Amino acid sequence: MRLGVIDIGSNTVHLLVMEARAAARPVPQVSQRSVVRLMRYLEPDGSISDEGVAALTEAVGTAADLGRAHGTDETLALATSALREATNGPQVLAALAERAGVPIEVLAGDDEARLTFLAARRWYGWGAGRLLLLDIGGGSLELATGVDEDPDAAVSLPLGAGRTTRAFLFESDPPAPESVDRLRAHVRAVVAGAVGPLRAAPSPDHVVATSKTFRSLARLAGMPRDVLGPTGRWRMRREHLDDWVPRLARLSSVDRTVLPGIGPGRALQIVAGGVVAQEAMRALDVDEVEICPWALREGAILQRLDHM
Numbered sequence: 001m002r003l004g005v006i007d008i009g010s011n012t013v014h015l016l017v018m019e020a021r022a023a024a025r026p027v028p029q030v031s032q033r034s035v036v037r038l039m040r041y042l043e044p045d046g047s048i049s050d051e052g053v054a055a056l057t058e059a060v061g062t063a064a065d066l067g068r069a070h071g072t073d074e075t076l077a078l079a080t081s082a083l084r085e086a087t088n089g090p091q092v093l094a095a096l097a098e099r100a101g102v103p104i105e106v107l108a109g110d111d112e113a114r115l116t117f118l119a120a121r122r123w124y125g126w127g128a129g130r131l132l133l134l135d136i137g138g139g140s141l142e143l144a145t146g147v148d149e150d151p152d153a154a155v156s157l158p159l160g161a162g163r164t165t166r167a168f169l170f171e172s173d174p175p176a177p178e179s180v181d182r183l184r185a186h187v188r189a190v191v192a193g194a195v196g197p198l199r200a201a202p203s204p205d206h207v208v209a210t211s212k213t214f215r216s217l218a219r220l221a222g223m224p225r226d227v228l229g230p231t232g233r234w235r236m237r238r239e240h241l242d243d244w245v246p247r248l249a250r251l252s253s254v255d256r257t258v259l260p261g262i263g264p265g266r267a268l269q270i271v272a273g274g275v276v277a278q279e280a281m282r283a284l285d286v287d288e289v290e291i292c293p294w295a296l297r298e299g300a301i302l303q304r305l306d307h308m
Helices: 050-069 082-085 089-100 110-124 162-168 177-190 195-201 214-222 238-249 269-283 296-307
Strands: 003-010 012-019 026-035 072-081 132-135 141-146 152-157 206-210 235-237 286-291
Touching: 003 050, 003 110, 003 195, 003 296, 012 050, 012 296, 026 050, 050 072, 050 089, 050 206, 072 082, 072 296, 082 110, 082 238, 089 152, 110 141, 110 206, 110 296, 132 195, 141 195, 141 269, 152 195, 162 177, 162 269, 177 269, 206 214, 214 235, 214 238, 214 269, 214 286, 235 238, 238 269
Parallel strands: 003 072, 132 206, 206 286
Antiparallel strands: 003 012, 012 026, 132 141, 141 152, 235 286
């Protein structure tokens, strides 16, 4: 059967359609995303503006129509931190559900972390041992660790690349050095106060990172695929971030788009994403991450298959 998932995130609305059946690896059929950057539509009272609602509705409608055109038997729709926290979230969700034609499940932060961890566990397999997961979305940072499909510890923090850009780096392009310093101090404080359960866990056998932010940073700063050996996986060391993040911060968002892995949809918030990645890796005493291609959307489909 064909399962679809519409992921309504803080930065994009992303449709994934996979050919899926029990006991078999899901095979991607369609992947389409619309960049919305929802954080720019937040009003002072925490609501999403009418313009933002219109942009979301159009993106969700495009995803739903495309999924139906590709013959999905069932479609899941997920909403994450931005809609979860918006003061007019229930009204917006009702409008989006009507346009999508399916109910929208609003995920709690730790549920985001658990679904993403499930996807990483299935990708790496049981033989990979204990995993430590890092995921940077538009609105939140998810961290999880465990040896099973359900992590021993899962943490969600309001440190997404879009959220932190809007809060600290939105006044100038490129951002002022003191703004980057304030962001770093904030991220360091928030992460330090939350990672105790993860640091207390046994040392991981693999540290894996998911999300477009990590993939973009790895393409920019990490080792190229052809030197990774038989797995062909992207890796990225913290020292690469220590080198690249200050250089990115000195460039305008337009100038960043000429760099490998940094497209127009990611250029504005890649500095904040890099700072969050640096500080999360530092707090967890991680020197290197492996980039996992599966994340929240794949986790949602895998969980649905299990329930079926």
